[in-house]
Structure formats: structure tokens, C-alpha cells
Amino acid sequence: MEKTNKIIDLLENGQHKEAIEEYNEVLKSGVPEEKFLLAERLMQYGFLQEAIALFENLLLYYPGEGEIIVLLAEAYVDIGEEEKAILLLEEIEADDPSYGEALILLADLYQLQGLYEVSERKLRSAKEALPDETVVDFALAELYSSMGGMKKAIEFYEKVLKSEDEFAGVSIHQRLAECLSASGAFEDAMPHYEKALENRVEINTLFGCAFTALQAGYNRTAIERFEELKHLDPEYHSLYLHLAHAYEREEMLDNALQAVTDGIRKDDFNKDLHYFGGKLALKLGRQEEAEQLLREALALDPGFTEAALILNKLFIHQERYEDVIDLIQAVDMEEHAEPQFHWDAAVAFEHLEEYGKARENYEAAYPYFKNNENFMNDYGYFLIEEGKTALAAEIFKELLRRNPVNAEYADLVERLSQN
Structure with missing residues (x-):
């Protein structure tokens, strides 16, 4: 013990030459207990190669000793020698x-x-060997x-939670909330997110809580949490679009648009914003x-396609028909075959x-929208203007069949039939 403390003191004081001399003496002629203790302390201080030499020396005297093998394997892992660690650990009876412990590390x-399947088998074996160890439940959950x-x-996070709120520096409530949210159990996830945030406010947990609240329909909670996140970390770009959606659901459209504007200031290349x-x-x-925002999305x-379709609706509403054609040509219908463009x-x-x-595009759109009353109405009137009364009559007959009380359709069918 005294020799170990002396070596550590020398290392802490920067007296490396003297420490190495003392270390070599222990490695060469120290008793096993002294070597083991020094190796453990050296590992703690990050002197891994020196610790490895001591553990390897000890295995010459105690071959197959599990405790030594596990520590040596951990040291191998720390220096990137995972294969050596695996070979060693597989030898433990x-x-x-x-x-x-070896199974968990393996x-x-x-x-x-x-x-993953091999890992699962090792942990299942560890569960049999250590049925009451929380570390195994945690490892299986992870x-x-x-x-x-x-x-x-x-299932396994809930087992851990029976005895620990936090394990290995990890919030079990947070992990459980994330899994519940990922499985669609948004309402069940919320209490765990809230508990995790009570214990420690962390921005990813805060985002997860806010997003899950939005998915669960708790829009006000989502707004509160997203706003809290924005205050803590305005550079958390992912929050702005979801915050805008939460405000929209609450019919707070000005706030929603402001959230989008704030988001664009942080991330001007986000087309979805x-x-x-x-x-x-x-x-x-x-x-x-x-129009400006939609054009920026298209730029x-x-x-x-979605942005182009919305912008086209605006142009048609404004009777800017040349702009409709220009936009469709810019989007390139061959590459992005969207029937609505036709x-x-x-x-x-x-x-x-x-x-x-016009006729070419109506014909191209017809197979996709023949069950859409508005399209069939547009197409029918176009055919009348084109003098295609027989075809128009068939279209309005079909519309009348679907909507027998529509007087306009009935009148059109009668007039077209007379022609």
C-alpha cells in the first residue's frame, strides 16, 4: 500500500522518472496484492499500458482469475484493443x-x-447469473x-425504475419517456418526461417532452416547453417548425408565423419552414x-411539389394564369409527375x-380525378365550350348519378341530351 501511494504521489508531482523506477520494482518483485492494487490505481489515473503489464503479470500466477481478466479486458477496451478483450473474457468459466460481470462487458x-443478437444472448445469460442486479436490467433496456x-x-427500464431514478448517469425517466413516445404511447410518456425535467433540465429532454406533448394533442404544454427550450438554446433549430405547428393548432396564427420567422433567421436553408x-x-x-415564402421554399x-401546388392555388385564385404555367414548367412535370399540375x-x-x-392536360388529369366532382365539373364545362356536347353530357350524367338532387346537373343533362 505504501509503495502504491508513493508511486501515485510521484506521478501527481510530475516526477515520472522516479515513479517509473518504483513501478518497475513492483512489476519485477512486488507481491501479488501490491501489483493488483497498483494496477487498479494506475487505471484510475489513466496509465493504462502500465496497468496492463501488471495485470498480465498477475495472470501468469493466477491464470483464469475472473476479476483480473475483467479488469485487464477493460484496460484493453480503453486502448482500443476490443478483440483482445473479447478473447480474454470468453475464457471466464x-x-x-x-x-x-464479464458477460455484461462482452x-x-x-x-x-x-x-446485437450475440449481445442479447450474453445479457440473457448475465440475467440468469445475476437475476437481481440492476446493471443487467439497465444493459438489456439500453x-x-x-x-x-x-x-x-x-419492460426493463421499468424494472430499473423500481430501485433507481438514475443509473450510470442516465435518467431512467427520460429513457422510459423516449421509448414510450417512440412506440406511440405519447400520453404515457408525458409524466416521465415531466419527472425527468424535475430532476434535471436538459435541452434534448425538453425537446422530447415538447414534441411528445404536441403528438399527444397537449398543444399548450408543447408551446410552453418549446418556448422554454427557445429561451435556453435559441440555436436549437428543430424546435421552430414544431412550435409553429403547436401555435397553429391553437389558432394562434400570428404567433405561429412569428415562430417560423424566428426559425428562418436561425436556419434560412430549411425549406419546410x-x-x-x-x-x-x-x-x-x-x-x-x-408568395415570397413559397418561392423561397422552391428556390x-x-x-x-407541395410548395408549388400551394403557390399554384394562389396564382389561380389571383387569375395569374401565365404564372401558373411558368411555375409548372419550372418544377418539371416529367421528373415530378404530380397529376394536380395537369x-x-x-x-x-x-x-x-x-x-x-388545355384539352391535353384535362385528358392527362382525367384518370386521376374522374371521381373528383370539382374536376369533373371543370372538365364538363370545358367540353361544352369545345362543342363536345356528347362527351360533356356523359360527364354530367355521371355527376348527376352521384348527386341526384343537383338541379344544375339535371338541367345540363337535359339540355345536352336535346342537342
Whole structure:
């Protein structure tokens, strides 16, 4: 013990030469207890190669000793020699007191290699060897969580929670909340998120709580938590779009648009923020601002079909038919085959009196929208203007069949039939 303390004191005081001399003396002629104690202390201080030499020396005298093997394996892991660690640990016999600990370490190493099934088998064996050890339950929960097996992960996190709120520096309430949320049990997750935040406010936990509240329909709670997160870390870019959605659900559209604006200031390349901002601006009747935001979304992603469709609706509402055609051509219909573009183009070309192109687009859209009353109505009236009365009559007959009380359809069918 005195020799160990002397070596550690020398190391702490920067007297490395003297410490190495003392260390070599212990390695060469020290008693086993002295070597073991010094090796443990050196590991704690990060002198891994020196600790490894002592543990390897001890194994010459105590081959197969589980406690020594586990410590040596941990040292190997710390220097990146995982394969050596695995080979050592696999040698420990089932009746060794350190067998369960070895299985846990093996499971961790196999998990790092992506061998999840092997890792699971090791932990299941550890559970048999150490049925009451919380560390095994925690390791199984972490493994299943990483594998996406949330149901099993929840089972083992709940076992850990019976005795520990926190384990290995990890909040069990947080882990349990994340698994419940990931499995769609949003309401069940909320109390665990709240408990985790009571114990320690951490931004990822705060985001998870806010997002889960939004998914559960607790919009006010989501707003409160997202706003708290924004105050703690304004650079947490992911929060802004979700905050805007929460405000929208509460019909607080100005607040929602402000959240989008704040988000764009932090992340101007987020097309979804521009897109959602455009939709919000439209709801608020701010058409010019909506157009700008939607155009910015398309500038970021020229193939952003959803943004183009919303912008086209605005142009059609404003009777800007040439802009409709320009936008569709810019989006490139061949690459982004969206049937709605054909319908939009048909309406635009019809108003621009380019009837041949209008007819082509109506025909292209027809297979997709033949069950859509609004489309069939547009197409039917276009056919009347084109003089295709027989085909128009068939369309309005079909509409009348679907809606027998519609007097307009009935009148049209009668007049077209007479023609």
C-alpha cells in the first residue's frame, strides 16, 4: 500500500522518472496484492499500458482469475484493443464470481460491433447469473432501445425504475419517456418526461417532452416547453417548425408565423419552414408574404411539389394564369409527375385560350380525378365550350348519378341530351 501511494504521489508531482523506477520494482518483485492494487490505481489515473503489464503479470500466477481478466479486458477496451478483450473474457468459466460481470462487458463489446443478437444472448445469460442486479436490467433496456425493440426496452427500464431514478448517469425517466413516445404511447410518456425535467433540465429532454406533448394533442404544454427550450438554446433549430405547428393548432396564427420567422433567421436553408410559413401567411390573408415564402421554399428545392401546388392555388385564385404555367414548367412535370399540375395547367390554358393544350392536360388529369366532382365539373364545362356536347353530357350524367338532387346537373343533362 505504501509503495502504491508513493508511486501515485510521484506521478501527481510530475516526477515520472522516479515513479517509473518504483513501478518497475513492483512489476519485477512486488507481491501479488501490491501489483493488483497498483494496477487498479494506475487505471484510475489513466496509465493504462502500465496497468496492463501488471495485470498480465498477475495472470501468469493466477491464470483464469475472473476479476483480473475483467479488469485487464477493460484496460484493453480503453486502448482500443476490443478483440483482445473479447478473447480474454470468453475464457471466464460460468462458476467464476466475475462471470456475470464479464458477460455484461462482452455484451457491450458485441453491441459496439453491431452483433446485437450475440449481445442479447450474453445479457440473457448475465440475467440468469445475476437475476437481481440492476446493471443487467439497465444493459438489456439500453440494448433493446438501440435495436428498436421499444416494448422490451420499456419492460426493463421499468424494472430499473423500481430501485433507481438514475443509473450510470442516465435518467431512467427520460429513457422510459423516449421509448414510450417512440412506440406511440405519447400520453404515457408525458409524466416521465415531466419527472425527468424535475430532476434535471436538459435541452434534448425538453425537446422530447415538447414534441411528445404536441403528438399527444397537449398543444399548450408543447408551446410552453418549446418556448422554454427557445429561451435556453435559441440555436436549437428543430424546435421552430414544431412550435409553429403547436401555435397553429391553437389558432394562434400570428404567433405561429412569428415562430417560423424566428426559425428562418436561425436556419434560412430549411425549406419546410418557408413552406409552412407560406401556408400560414395565406391563412392570414397575407398573399404577398405567402408568395415570397413559397418561392423561397422552391428556390431551396425546385422539386418541392407541395410548395408549388400551394403557390399554384394562389396564382389561380389571383387569375395569374401565365404564372401558373411558368411555375409548372419550372418544377418539371416529367421528373415530378404530380397529376394536380395537369389540372392546374388545364385551367390556366383554358383561361389563356390555348384550348388544345388545355384539352391535353384535362385528358392527362382525367384518370386521376374522374371521381373528383370539382374536376369533373371543370372538365364538363370545358367540353361544352369545345362543342363536345356528347362527351360533356356523359360527364354530367355521371355527376348527376352521384348527386341526384343537383338541379344544375339535371338541367345540363337535359339540355345536352336535346342537342
